[in-house]
Amino acid sequence: MSSMKELINGLNKSKENLSESNRKIFDGIIIYIRCSNIKTRDAEEFLQQTLDNFISAEHQNISIESYLGTSDIKGYCKEIVDTYKSTYNKLSLMVQYICYAALGLTILLSISYLSQNIQAILKNGLSSFSLNMLITPIIVLELILVIPLTLAAITWAKHKSFKEYTKKQSIIEFFVMWFIMVLFIGALVLVGLLLKKVVLFSIPIYILLPILILIYFISNHLLEKQ
Known part of the structure; x- marks a missing residue:
C-alpha cells in the first residue's frame, strides 16, 4: 500500500499532464475534496482515481462532463464525500x-x-x-x-x-x-x-x-x- 506522501507526490506530478482547462477543473476538485473532512487516504485515493478518469477522457478526446456523466462537478464531488462519510464511525x-x-x-x-x-x-x-x-x-x-x-x-x-x-x-x-x-x-x-x-x-x-x-x-x- 502506497504511503500518503507517495500518493500526494504522484498526484501532483501526474496532474501536470492534463490540459490547462482540465487541470483547472481538477484543481477545483482537489480543493473541494481535501477540504471536505474525509479521511486523508480516502481523499487521495479518490483524487487519483479521478485523475485517471481525466487522463482517460483526454485520450479518448471527450469532455470531462461526458466522461463522468454529469456537468455538475461540484454535485458529483459532494455525492462522493457523502458516500465516504456515511461509512465512517x-x-x-x-x-x-x-x-x-x-x-x-x-x-x-x-x-x-x-x-x-x-x-x-x-x-x-x-x-x-x-x-x-x-x-x-x-x-x-x-x-x-x-x-x-x-x-x-x-x-x-x-x-x-x-x-x-x-x-x-x-x-x-x-x-x-x-x-x-x-x-x-x-x-x-x-x-x-x-x-x-x-x-x-x-x-x-x-x-x-x-x-x-x-x-x-x-x-x-x-x-x-x-
Whole structure:
C-alpha cells in the first residue's frame, strides 16, 4: 500500500499532464475534496482515481462532463464525500483529528518556545536560555483562535473551489481576508502588551514536544493502516 506522501507526490506530478482547462477543473476538485473532512487516504485515493478518469477522457478526446456523466462537478464531488462519510464511525475520525491537533500544537508551541528564548537571549545573553516552555495568555489565545480560523479558511477555500470570480470580487475577498488577519494579529499584540508579564505556568519542553510528536506518529501510523 502506497504511503500518503507517495500518493500526494504522484498526484501532483501526474496532474501536470492534463490540459490547462482540465487541470483547472481538477484543481477545483482537489480543493473541494481535501477540504471536505474525509479521511486523508480516502481523499487521495479518490483524487487519483479521478485523475485517471481525466487522463482517460483526454485520450479518448471527450469532455470531462461526458466522461463522468454529469456537468455538475461540484454535485458529483459532494455525492462522493457523502458516500465516504456515511461509512465512517466517530473513532476513526477522532484518530485523524488527534493527528492534526498534535501536528498543529507541535508547530505552534515550537515557534513560541523559540521566540521566547530568542527574546530572552537578546535581552540577557545565553545564560537566560531555558528548557522550560512558558505558557502565557497570548499562547492560550493563539490556541483558542487557531481552530476556528483554520476551519473558516478551509470552509472558505471549499466554497470558492468551483467558482469563477471577477477581478473585483477577487480584490474584495483579498481585503476581507487581509482585514481578518489584521484583527487576529492585532488581538494577539494587544493581549501581549496588556499581559506581557503574566505567566500561567511552565512545562519542560523536552517533555512536552516528545509527547506531542509521539502522539502524532502513533495516530498517523493508525491512519496509514486504515
